[in-house]
Amino acid sequence: MRTVGKSITHDSADLHVSGTAIYIDDMREPEGTVHVAPGYAKEGARGKIILCDLSAVRAAAGVIAVFAAKDIPHKNDCSPTAGDDPKLLQRLRSFQFAIQKPICCHLMLLKKAMLKNPLLIKSSVN
Amino acid sequence: MSALTFMRRGAVVQIEKFAPDTMLLDYLRLTEKSKGTKEGCNEGDCGACTVVVGTPHNGGVRYQAVNACILMLGQIHGKELITVDDLARDGVLHPVQQAMVDAHASQCGFCTPGFVMSLFSLAHEKRDVTRADVVDQIAGNLCRCTGYRPIIDAGLAACNAVDDHWSRAQAKTSKILSGLEGDLFVGDDTSFFASPASAEKLAELCAQYPKATILSGGTDVGLWVTKQMRVQAQIIYTGRAKGFAAIEDHGNVISIGAGATHTDVLEILSHLSPDLGELLRRFGSRHVRASGTIGGNIANGSPIGDMPPALIALGATLHLRHGKVERSMKLEDFFIAYGKQDRKAGELVWRVDVPKPASNQVFKCFKISKRFDDDISAVMGAFLFTVEDSKISAARIAFGGMAATPKRALKTETALIGKTLDEALSVVLDDYAPIADMRASAEYRVTVGNALLRKALMEAAGANDVRVLQP
Numbered sequence: 228m229r230t231v232g233k234s235i236t237h238d239s240a241d242l243h244v245s246g247t248a249i250y251i252d253d254m255r256e257p258e259g260t261v262h263v264a265p266g267y268a269k270e271g272a273r274g275k276i277i278l279c280d281l282s283a284v285r286a287a288a289g290v291i292a293v294f295a296a297k298d299i300p301h302k303n304d305c306s307p308t309a310g311d312d313p314k315l316l317q318r319l320r321s322f323q324f325a326i327q328k329p330i331c332c333h334l335m336l337l338k339k340a341m342l343k344n345p346l347l348i349k350s351s352v353n
Numbered sequence: 354m355s356a357l358t359f360m361r362r363g364a365v366v367q368i369e370k371f372a373p374d375t376m377l378l379d380y381l382r383l384t385e386k387s388k389g390t391k392e393g394c395n396e397g398d399c400g401a402c403t404v405v406v407g408t409p410h411n412g413g414v415r416y417q418a419v420n421a422c423i424l425m426l427g428q429i430h431g432k433e434l435i436t437v438d439d440l441a442r443d444g445v446l447h448p449v450q451q452a453m454v455d456a457h458a459s460q461c462g463f464c465t466p467g468f469v470m471s472l473f474s475l476a477h478e479k480r481d482v483t484r485a486d487v488v489d490q491i492a493g494n495l496c497r498c499t500g501y502r503p504i505i506d507a508g509l510a511a512c513n514a515v516d517d518h519w520s521r522a523q524a525k526t527s528k529i530l531s532g533l534e535g536d537l538f539v540g541d542d543t544s545f546f547a548s549p550a551s552a553e554k555l556a557e558l559c560a561q562y563p564k565a566t567i568l569s570g571g572t573d574v575g576l577w578v579t580k581q582m583r584v585q586a587q588i589i590y591t592g593r594a595k596g597f598a599a600i601e602d603h604g605n606v607i608s609i610g611a612g613a614t615h616t617d618v619l620e621i622l623s624h625l626s627p628d629l630g631e632l633l634r635r636f637g638s639r640h641v642r643a644s645g646t647i648g649g650n651i652a653n654g655s656p657i658g659d660m661p662p663a664l665i666a667l668g669a670t671l672h673l674r675h676g677k678v679e680r681s682m683k684l685e686d687f688f689i690a691y692g693k694q695d696r697k698a699g700e701l702v703w704r705v706d707v708p709k710p711a712s713n714q715v716f717k718c719f720k721i722s723k724r725f726d727d728d729i730s731a732v733m734g735a736f737l738f739t740v741e742d743s744k745i746s747a748a749r750i751a752f753g754g755m756a757a758t759p760k761r762a763l764k765t766e767t768a769l770i771g772k773t774l775d776e777a778l779s780v781v782l783d784d785y786a787p788i789a790d791m792r793a794s795a796e797y798r799v800t801v802g803n804a805l806l807r808k809a810l811m812e813a814a815g816a817n818d819v820r821v822l823q824p
Contacts, residue, residue: 237454243465245450
């Protein structure tokens, strides 16, 4: 065998060490690329979402679309087996360990410029 | 000067207009379009964005690795900026890069540019590096696939008597940089980045613009921009103000200018107490210590800043300055409540005076964090015991992570007085009702706080490096 037992350099090693290996973030995005940003209820990591008013988000300049759980046409789950990992939250969620992790209740499609603008989302959790 | 001026690739670069809160990493990746420097965590933790900044120093140049993600562009005025894109020359890899290739020290390669720059700075800073030097240097660079062993091998192979383009150009570089002294003010009254060249001018500017953000290292303020998206319209940078970072040994007191970085004080405070030296060695990472300042760590008022509890226990006095008016207070009195410090708008944390422990005093301090290096404390405890005739005659205890501010344990201190170090082991820490958060549960904090008190007492009595406490 040509390779077994031999010390062979990673074929991208020269690029890695010189910073010339190209990663997704280093590529110029195609014109018109939209970006996805998760929206969170900052009030807590556990509880029932009783209000999630996305009208201000929908109306904000640069926002192309907003998706909440009800917009998912198929099953709202991305777990591999147990069916316990909703993609977007509708009602109840408790994170056992991540005490400060906020609830993700919707996704927004944005133009890039919007990524640095905080959006006012009215929501409450109890 | 009204244009940001720095050295880059052998030439002097000038920028006349920029948003005051432009981060260096964004400048590199988005404006200069140098994509070698990577954006990882964007909060000064992972080191993927490591760049090297050169500062004139004793006729030569001092090269330090810093995190470009939380360094503001304005902070590199008067400095040389080196990124991973610059190292290979005429198609030949730099010795540090070649050592990384030879040691198989990259896998996905995303963290690699940061490691290369980190080792590059070490190679210029030290000769005959040890394994400990390398490990310490890369504590602020996280790798999640290659593993550190080959990276450490590369560091040991390459960081030894480096002779390269930069070491040979030191005298010339130093001369150019030394010509860039003087005050910098870019922008107008409403939006500016100012970098005064003297402590006097710094105090004057802060008083003149009381709403401006006072920026020292940027290891906290940087996150206001990158994580909280808070626009900083007026910025006054303290890092170039001559005299603001002065460190003076007055015999029984060490006087530390607020602008002194954690790297600057490491040696002198290690001599004051080995525990304090170890605390500083574990403070953030070398990247963070090269940027972050003692004054900034106090001024931001964090309940989990590591220096305030240690300095409070040592009995430090804080000096503040507003314009030409100076006032002082005991350091513990500066912290009023969570996020509230006794500092007026436009007032600067100016200097902290730290008494050295007397011959009948023992100082101990310990940091507890989830990860040993490059991590924020869950609990940080500091202890100063005065022992006379085998009995504790005075005690100063302060904790971080146990209350909303760095706080003294006054009740516990009183309970210790009159007891021998051995008798004092029965005293229970009785001053705090800590909260539970992502770093530790409330119960853990209480348990650890008590364990640290016992550890401090046992080590004060002569035990070495107590690791396991019997119930």
